[in-house]
Amino acid sequence: MIEFKNRQLHVSGEINFANAETVYLNGLRMIQQQDTFPVTVNLSALQSPNTLALAVVIRWLRQTPDVKGLVLKAVPEKMTKIIQSCHLENDLQII
Numbered sequence: 001m002i003e004f005k006n007r008q009l010h011v012s013g014e015i016n017f018a019n020a021e022t023v024y025l026n027g028l029r030m031i032q033q034q035d036t037f038p039v040t041v042n043l044s045a046l047q048s049p050n051t052l053a054l055a056v057v058i059r060w061l062r063q064t065p066d067v068k069g070l071v072l073k074a075v076p077e078k079m080t081k082i083i084q085s086c087h088l089e090n091d092l093q094i095i
Contacts, residue, residue, distance in 0.1 A: 002026045008039075008041070009040065011041060011053075037064060038093065041057060043057075049075075
């Protein structure tokens, strides 16, 4: 589930092959409605922090101004390890 509240894009539940495109499109629509960047993506309620979920986040990032329009918050440990193993920690802003 994707919702925008308190100036943050909250991602919850599971991102899998059955819903990844829908999650991506819903999140992209919300990101494109923003006029101030960066947008904070809160991942605290993400249930399956896997490579597919990271791919959705990176696709969102590519659609932002200067490809620096997202800040990731409350990144689950498993996703942090995926980010590190892909050497993306310098490309993603994590708070």
